[in-house]
Structure formats: structure tokens, C-alpha cells
Amino acid sequence: MSKLTFGFIVGGDDKYYKNLMRACESLERVEQDHEILILDMDNRLEIDDPKVKIVYSDKDKLEERYIKNGGDDRNWFQPHAWAERYNLYKHVETDYCIYLDTDCVIINDRTDELIEESEDQFLVAQHWWVPTLNDYLRMVPVDQTGLDKYLPEDDSKYLYAASGAFLFQKDKHVDLFTRYNEIYQDIFGDDGVHQGVTDELILCLAMNEVGGYKFTNGSFNHCAAADQQDMKLEDGIFYGKNPQEDEYKKVFAFHAAYQNIPSLIAHSPGFVDDIKKVMYWEDYR
Secondary structure, eight states: OEEEEEEEEEEESSHHHHHHHHHHGGGGGGOOOOEEEEETTTOOOOOOOEEEEEOOHHHHHHHHHHHHTTTTTHHHTTTHHHHGGGGGTTTTOSEEEEOTTTTTTESSOOOHHHHHTTTSSSSEESSSSSOHHHHHHHHHOOOOOTTTGOSSSSSSGGOOOOEEEEEEETTSHHHHHHHHHHHHHHHTTTTTTTOOHHHHHHHHHHHHHHEEEEEEEEGGGGSSSSSTTTEEEETTEEEEETTTTTOOOOOEEOOOOGOOOOGGGHHHHTTTTHHHHHHHHHOOO
């Protein structure tokens, strides 16, 4: 058994499955032996590979919720699918797991370094444009129905994470995942659409209540937009960081869907051709 799993959640339009294929292809850059775990929300995947485990969803419950909400796919897919990333631990059979959104691409293999850095903590990057809960609530309209009892008096002290990539150790962070699901069920138990209440917001509340987390450099989960997250290219290697950080590190993952790569012409002038090469542009455009 390998000690590392890469975990993904997929569902919805074909583009999400196409991005997943690209993300999995990028795992060829990881030298360490690893397994792949996919939670398929639409039960579409069939992959015959002993190192790939697919967990299918209870589609009847999803369809029931979709009908109940009048076909509002914001509630049918997004909140309930996003929440499933915090249930990955129930299916992981290795020592560690790195969760990635399907639109992530591994750029530089830093898995051993990240595992060592985590020190058995839940490892995640701080959000680059909303580094605190206060920043998020100021900049994003949020339906606070049911949230009041979870919000701190000083929301500037609650640090905010970018949940598109995180590393956890099996059975070490059950308290965090349990608390996430408790808050999630309390807010979304009405099957309603709660504007602005994303999984990152609920994760922020759970992390700051439970603790046991550690922030890593923003290069762990980089948006590939140089005008938003600091980035440089040296000797063919991409380095990055969050604006609030001092140190550049090798980019572990670029977080940009294949269909959004052309938009980087405006955001990453001078880098786009090299970004296309490392993000399999010719294969997935």
C-alpha cells in the first residue's frame, strides 16, 4: 500500500470531468507511489485501474434535493458537492491524502516536503485575496441566516483558507471534518440556497473552532494569475507565493480550468506560453 492518495470530487458538466482527466494526467509528475480516490457525484466514471478507487454517490438523494429546490442547480450541485471533500477521509486507505479541485494541475512534485511540513496538521494555504473572515464578509454578499451563532466577535482573528487543495493525515483530523459537517448540516439542512455560504466559509468556522491546522505557502495552491498571486519563472521552474508572504516557493499546483487558460493572457503577460506548456494546453484546449 502506498502512503499517499490524491482525492477528487467530480460531477456536473463534461468540463468538470475533462478537467479531472487533466488533473490526473498531471500526477505523472509525482515520483512517490500514490493512489487516486474519486468521489463521482454523477456516477459516470468507469476506470479499470487498481490504483484508482471510485466512490459513487447516492444519486436518488441528489435528484430528490434538486427537484425539491425547483431545479436550482446552485443548491443541487455546488454546496452539497463541495461538502463531500470533507468526507474523503472516510474512503482513504493510505497514511496521507492530498485533496485537489478538479481544475488543479500538479506543476512541481513537493509531496514529501509538504507531508514533512504538515507535522500531522491539516495543511492548507491561506486565501490570497480574503486572508481573514473579516475580509470575506466585507467583500462578498453573504446570507447570514443561521450563521450568527458561529461568527466570532472579532472576525479579523479568524484566518481564511483556500480549500481547493489541502493535505490531511488519515484519522488525525476527524474532529475538524466532523465539525465542518455539523455546521454544514445546520445551515443547509433546510435544502435552501444560502448566498455566499461556501465550503471555504464553513471550513473557516470549523478550523478556527477546532484548531489543528497549519498554513503553508500560497505556492501550494496558486491561481496562475501573476497580477493576483505573485509568480516568477526561473530556469524553467515556476515559483509563487501569496501577496502577504515574503518567500517564493516552487509552485505545487496551478489552479485554473483548461477553459480559462486564455484569460491568463491578461493576468499573466509574459508567462502564458510557459503556463500552457505545463498545463497540457495542446491536449485539452
